Amino acid sequence: METQKRRPWRRWVVLVLMIVGFVLGGIFVPVQPEITVAAEKLIEEPLFTLPVIGPFYLVNTLPTLLFTILVVLVIAYFTGRSLSKSAQTDLVPRGIGNLMEAFFELLYGMTEGATGSKWAPVIFPWFATIMFYVLFANLLKLIPGFESIGILHQVAAGHPAQGSLLMPGETENGFVLVPFLRGVSVDLNFTFAIAIISVFMTQVIGVQAQGAGYFSKFFNVRTMFKTPFFGAMDFLVGLLETISEFSKIISFAFRLFGNMFAGIVLVAIVAGLLGKISILPSMIMMFELFVGVIQAFVFGMLTMVFMAQATQGHGHEEEHAEAH
Amino acid sequence: MEGNILDAARFVGAGLAMIGAAGGGVGIGLSVQGALTGMARNPDTYGNLLTNMILGIAFSEAIAIYCMVIAFLMLFKVV
Numbered sequence: 001m002e003t004q005k006r007r008p009w010r011r012w013v014v015l016v017l018m019i020v021g022f023v024l025g026g027i028f029v030p031v032q033p034e035i036t037v038a039a040e041k042l043i044e045e046p047l048f049t050l051p052v053i054g055p056f057y058l059v060n061t062l063p064t065l066l067f068t069i070l071v072v073l074v075i076a077y078f079t080g081r082s083l084s085k086s087a088q089t090d091l092v093p094r095g096i097g098n099l100m101e102a103f104f105e106l107l108y109g110m111t112e113g114a115t116g117s118k119w120a121p122v123i124f125p126w127f128a129t130i131m132f133y134v135l136f137a138n139l140l141k142l143i144p145g146f147e148s149i150g151i152l153h154q155v156a157a158g159h160p161a162q163g164s165l166l167m168p169g170e171t172e173n174g175f176v177l178v179p180f181l182r183g184v185s186v187d188l189n190f191t192f193a194i195a196i197i198s199v200f201m202t203q204v205i206g207v208q209a210q211g212a213g214y215f216s217k218f219f220n221v222r223t224m225f226k227t228p229f230f231g232a233m234d235f236l237v238g239l240l241e242t243i244s245e246f247s248k249i250i251s252f253a254f255r256l257f258g259n260m261f262a263g264i265v266l267v268a269i270v271a272g273l274l275g276k277i278s279i280l281p282s283m284i285m286m287f288e289l290f291v292g293v294i295q296a297f298v299f300g301m302l303t304m305v306f307m308a309q310a311t312q313g314h315g316h317e318e319e320h321a322e323a324h
Numbered sequence: 325m326e327g328n329i330l331d332a333a334r335f336v337g338a339g340l341a342m343i344g345a346a347g348g349g350v351g352i353g354l355s356v357q358g359a360l361t362g363m364a365r366n367p368d369t370y371g372n373l374l375t376n377m378i379l380g381i382a383f384s385e386a387i388a389i390y391c392m393v394i395a396f397l398m399l400f401k402v403v
Binding site for chain 2 (some may be wrong): 037113114247251254255258298
């Protein structure tokens, strides 16, 4: 029996990698990362200039965006191949098809619980697409090399780079690292784009469900002439609803961006706190894994809940009208 | 000691703006506490409570996010 004892060698690989990182971090002292809100430009000249919108730069979130889309497409291709293969043989999904089926069945059950079975097929694709895409955008940020490998620029107000083998001589100017790849959800353009898609499609689904009566939520004039005082109150509440639709976009975008940006700042600060001890940032990275998954879930879940609210009228009249 | 007093005021202002995040934290804590109590009493309502809890968390988190936006505006000289 003792000869069959398992030898878990993989955990030693992790330990060796941590020690190697510790030693290498002492030899090649990293340049302190620069914290910027906007994505940095890889090339100073704009790629092309659009007539109204303005110049279009190659920022370092664009390669990551392509990378994210590629990863999602590859997963979609292999899932489709696996599922069609199982559909031809014995209808038993195996491998990645099985995994994705379990994952999306869980999400579909959640959607059906919140929206009811009538609107679940309409709402589910938006929920699942946004959640899956944001999940990969958040998790790809954690791959080593993101936000750490890039070009060093000499800037007057930069960070010192002594002791690193790349720059043996002392220079009077500091350096700023412009990484090649920066997590795509640390770009306000990306989060705003998804937030606008989500809120706009919420309105579209609301109109699909209730027709033009959906807009009576925003311009509520139905009760204005029956009961003058409370009718005016309802109208003001409707205006507040209009404002809250726009604040939804802002809070969607800044929730994701703020959480992911806080992750970058936290890693950068913790890496700079203890100098050469480079194990602490990996602990923060573990926390980032948690935050990324939670934020993707929250983004998709909120989209789904708002869409479910849009399909249900806020008064009881519509439900009775449908019942007759 | 050198530097611009406006820069110092920006940092202080950003720090003060983030005090508002305490309210969001209290709100999130209260809503999770209520949802957990409900789940412990009646585990069958887990899914329904989870959805509503996340919705409530999102609304109270939005307040903290507005504070963060103001802090960003001050910190990075957007306005």
